[in-house]
Amino acid sequence: MINKDKVRPSITTLSDHLTTLRRDFHKYPELGFKEVRTSKVIEEYLQNLGIETKKIATTGIIGTLKGKLPGKVIALRADMDALPIQEISNCSYKSLNDGSMHACGHDAHIAILLGVAKYFSTRTNTLKGTIRFIFQPGEEMEGGAFDMIDKGCLDAPKVDAIFGLHVWSKYPLGSFCTLPGPIMASTGEVKIEIIGKAGHGAMPHETIDPIVVAAQYITAVQSIISRNLNPLDAGVITFGTIKGGSKQNVIDACVELTGTIRAMKDENLAYIKARLEEVLKGICAANGAQYKIDLSNGYASLVNDQVVTKKVMLIADDMFDKSQILQKQTMGGEDFAYYLKKVPGCYFFIGAGNDKKGILYPQHHPSFDIDEDVLPIGVEMFVRICENFLP
Numbered sequence: 169m170i171n172k173d174k175v176r177p178s179i180t181t182l183s184d185h186l187t188t189l190r191r192d193f194h195k196y197p198e199l200g201f202k203e204v205r206t207s208k209v210i211e212e213y214l215q216n217l218g219i220e221t222k223k224i225a226t227t228g229i230i231g232t233l234k235g236k237l238p239g240k241v242i243a244l245r246a247d248m249d250a251l252p253i254q255e256i257s258n259c260s261y262k263s264l265n266d267g268s269m270h271a272c273g274h275d276a277h278i279a280i281l282l283g284v285a286k287y288f289s290t291r292t293n294t295l296k297g298t299i300r301f302i303f304q305p306g307e308e309m310e311g312g313a314f315d316m317i318d319k320g321c322l323d324a325p326k327v328d329a330i331f332g333l334h335v336w337s338k339y340p341l342g343s344f345c346t347l348p349g350p351i352m353a354s355t356g357e358v359k360i361e362i363i364g365k366a367g368h369g370a371m372p373h374e375t376i377d378p379i380v381v382a383a384q385y386i387t388a389v390q391s392i393i394s395r396n397l398n399p400l401d402a403g404v405i406t407f408g409t410i411k412g413g414s415k416q417n418v419i420d421a422c423v424e425l426t427g428t429i430r431a432m433k434d435e436n437l438a439y440i441k442a443r444l445e446e447v448l449k450g451i452c453a454a455n456g457a458q459y460k461i462d463l464s465n466g467y468a469s470l471v472n473d474q475v476v477t478k479k480v481m482l483i484a485d486d487m488f489d490k491s492q493i494l495q496k497q498t499m500g501g502e503d504f505a506y507y508l509k510k511v512p513g514c515y516f517f518i519g520a521g522n523d524k525k526g527i528l529y530p531q532h533h534p535s536f537d538i539d540e541d542v543l544p545i546g547v548e549m550f551v552r553i554c555e556n557f558l559p
C-alpha cells in the first residue's frame with residue numbers, strides 16, 4: 169500500500185471529487201468515437217476551470233493550460249472509450265448504458281486527468297510552461313490516437329514530451345510498473361480461409377478435406393514462435409476461432425480461422441506474418457487445397473523513451489514502495505505507441521486491484537472494477553511528472 173503522506177493534502181482532499189467524477193463516467197459508458205456525453209462533460213469541466221479547449225477527431229478534446237512563466241510543453245493523455253460488454257455488478261454506479269461498460273478503467277483515466285487539470289488551474293502563477301490535456305476517443309479498437317495526432321493534438325504549441333497511464337487491476341493498489349524501451353506489443357489480426365473439395369465422409373479420397381489441412385496448419389505454425397523467432401524475443405500466435413463442417417459424415421469445402429498475433433518488436437510481427445503465409449502456402453500445396461489469407465495491422469509496439477522513462481522511474485522510486493515497483497512487459501496493445509513515435513515520453517501502469525475488497529477481476533471482464541484509492545495516486549504521479557519536466 170502506498171504511504172498516505174506520499175500524496176499531498178491538496179490532492180488527498182480531491183479524493184471524493186475524483187470518485188464522483190469516475191462514477192459518473194462509469195454510469196454512462198460510450199463506445200469508441202461515440203463518446204458524445206463523455207466529451208461534453210470533459211469540455212465543460214475544463215472550461216469551468218478556465219482552461220482553453222478544442223474539440224477534434226469527432227469526440228476528442230484537447231485542453232491547453234499555459235503557465236504564467238515560459239517553459240516546455242508537456243502532454244498528458246487519457247483515453248475515454250468503453251467496451252461492448254454487459255456489466256455484471258451490484259454497485260451503485262453500475263453502467264446505465266445497456267451493453268456498454270467501462271471495463272478497462274478509462275473512466276478512471278478521465279477522472280485522474282481532470283483532477284490534474286483542476287490542480288494546476290489554480291497554480292498557473294508558478295507554472296513554467298504549458299500542459300496539454302489530451303482526451304482521446306476510441307483506444308480499444310479504432311486507434312483514436314491516429315486521428316488525434318492527425319488533427320494536431322501534439323502541435324501549436326509543439327509538445328516536448330508526453331505521458332500516459334493505465335490503472336491495472338492485476339497489480340495491487342500502491343504498485344507501479346514501467347520500463348524504458350518496448351513495454352507493450354505490436355499487434356495484428358489474421359483471417360484465413362482454407363478451401364478444399366466437398367464430399368462424403370466415407371469417401372475422403374474423392375475430396376480435399378479442409379479440416380485435416382486446418383489441423384496440420386494450426387499444429388505447424390506453433391513452431392514459428394518456438395523455432396523461427398529468436399528465443400530471446402517474445403511473440404504470440406493464437407487462433408481464437410475455427411469454423412468448419414456441418415455434419416459428422418460430411419466433408420465440407422471450407423474452414424475459416426481467425427486469430428491474433430503479437431510481438432514485442434514491430435519487425436518480429438512482420439516476420440511472423442510472412443511465416444504464417446509461407447507455411448499456409450506450403451501446407452495447402454501439399455494437400456491440393458486453396459487458401460485466402462488476410463493479415464491486418466493492429467497497433468505498433470509501444471516503446472518508452474529511455475531518458476524520459478528513467479526520470480519517471482526516479483519519481484516513482486520516491487513515491488512507491490521499492491517492493492511494489494515492477495518492470496514488466498505485456499503482450500497487450502495500446503495506441504499510445506503512436507504518440508511515442510512522434511515525441512519522447514513514457515507510458516506506465518498503476519496498480520488498482522485489491523483482493524481484500526474483492527477487486528480482482530482482470531480488465532475487460534464483466535465484473536471488472538478498480539480500487540478508487542488509485543485516483544489520487546494517479547493525480548499525484550501526473551502532478552509530480554509535470555513539476556519535474558516543467559521545472
Ligand SMILES: [Zn+2]
Pocket residue numbers: 271272308531532
Ligand atoms: Zn482495454
Ligand SMILES: [Zn+2]
Pocket residue numbers: 272273274307334
Ligand atoms: Zn485500456
